[in-house]
Amino acid sequence: MNVWQAARSESTGSPLPRILFFNVNGSGMGHLNRCLSYARRLRDRARPVFFSLASAVELIEEMGFEADYFVSPYWSTSSTFAWNSELAVRFGMMLESVRPDVIVFDGTWPFQGFLATCETFGSPALVWSNRGLLKEGGKTVTVDESRFDLVIQPGELGAQASETPLEGGGKRAVVPPVCVLDDDELLDRAAARQALNLPQEGRFVLFALGPGNLKDVAGIGHGLIRVFEAAGFKVVWVRAPISVRDIELPDGVMPLTVYPLARYLRAFDAFVGAAGYNTCCELVQAGVPALLVPNDQLADDQVRRAHKVADVMPAVVSACETDDERSAAVGKLLDMLNGNGAKRVGIPMNGAVLAAEKILALAAGRERMQ
Template sequence: MTVLPPADNCQSTAEFPRVLFFNVNGSGMGHLNRCLSYARRLRGRARPVFFSLASAIEIIEEMGFEADYFVSPYWSSNSTFAWNSELAVRFGMVLERVRPDAIVFDGTWPFQGFLAACEAYGSPALVWSNRGLLKEGAKTVPVDEARFDLVIQPGELGAHESEVELARGGKRAVVPPVCLLEDDEVLDRAAARGALSLPQNGRFVLFALGPGNLKDVAGIGHGLIRLFESAGFQVVWVRAPISVRDVELPPGVLPLTVYPLARYLRAFDAFVGAAGYNACCELVQSGVPSLLVPNGELADDQTRRARMVADVMPAVVSACETDEQRGAAVGELLEMLNVNRSRPAGIPLNGASLAAEKILALAMGRERRH
């Protein structure tokens, strides 16, 4: 596994404000990825510490951050009440050890055990990073935003920074799309292929259809693989770090496990994947022509997000559930491969930096409510 090394920092972190990140374990890497995006922008100015429900905790540590792991409720045999009770104790112990100046929760549903531990500890600043774009009719979260000092909504493509006041003195802030990497950290085609030990010549397509934890992607994937191989592409298949079962790959398909994937996207002539938040933001950042296959089993509206991508860059949106759909989608994408890959003007992707500044201000007490 490849990760970005921690930045050199000769200044002691003891004098920095402490920010404790709590990321849930979703169907993909989104919650962890956003917390790492914020933490990387805070490096050298704060001491980020993680409490992670995501099983890929080694990624956090290899990036140079401290981390504790607690099993996700989806993988626990405990009842909801028992799991939340244990969470309250475990997270309370972490709060006593870290003594954070700010706590950042990234997830759709703030757990009762988490909220109980924060209330008992007397959290000085509480932040909820809550991605939007839910489907119509999706369950509403019975947690009052006013319990938080700051609610950060990582925006979709085209979103700009804005703030509104919440009851009890808090704020809700929309920020532009959140990306893990800055633009200059994304390798160009030659450098990315060199880093992945891929030949400079040849046509490569990257498949990232998700870990398959909530949706069986093998059938769709195998059908698309055959089409791209027939068109002369070498297929590379991403193995997700949090996957609980690997898709059996046909002979000749190259498996790839790398993080962060965004760093290497330009090595590929085309991308095939689900329309998760991270993937869509990173594809616009890299400009790689894409076939987006929305996952309809998730709470977020991936079809709508995929169409946003297709509005600003070469991208095809298709469910790819039948041979006819797959054939038409691949044919349309192949016609797009010579389109300029530069990012369209006017699409900010600096949400991570803006969110980090707001978190830091809270941690330092400059914007804490009374």
């Protein structure tokens, strides 16, 4: 049953509030991951429905949520005006079908077609989930936050929960890091290796350098593979669900496609990857020593985020552009694996729970007004 059939078959008198998540399609899985993080904490207390610009809609459905897909502007051949016009029609149909109590948008900036449709529909409670830590001096688009009842800022590592008022009567809420899984859902080393059909003995390193949609990671990846293999590691390479092209892997490297990756991280002795928001939060949650290779072609400041990880757990930060940089970085990581500099600092990681409670409270407030 697709989202349209489900919406038609469900009585409009359902006791559960309806939360419509609109996630954009980014260079990675961050927008979709955060919406799923919130939706999972709302299960059985609300009816989460997704309108996704990310092509990995099957991941939403595998987690038990209804979803509909609309092509991202980055993959559309339409002009900006035409795409926003098409979005307004399709999203309007979604609103008519679902009739949500709350709409949650996760993206860098809200599309005009989205905002216009919300206004035309009568605007149920509106939430903007907007991750921060942008590069200084980067391109920004001014957004009138007074249009939102709630702006959620998923915090970086070490962020504490806080609230400040917005013009128009809404609130801005900073929450601690947002993770899709709870701590007790992460598999331990033995169980994770069994689930992935990896031998219990031996040293394994997991590579997750990103989908390669904006940055060619093949050269860095192949260079690091050689260094780790020379140190006696077996290499496993994550193929991102939204990747538009697969990197050709050397013989002996095992490809892996799983979601959510966090569930299986403890199967590995070490991790190599970019410093995206999801990755860094999940690494700290799982506690797997890491070599972080920030992607400098994105709007968010991955260098700063990587160093935040290194402040609270064993992690090395390096661009790994040359053979010398790669050898030095792997050498530092191996020292950490041998017990040198293995610091760990406990920090709050319950941002998804707090955000879900705030979304649910908005829905309850809207029901009281009706």
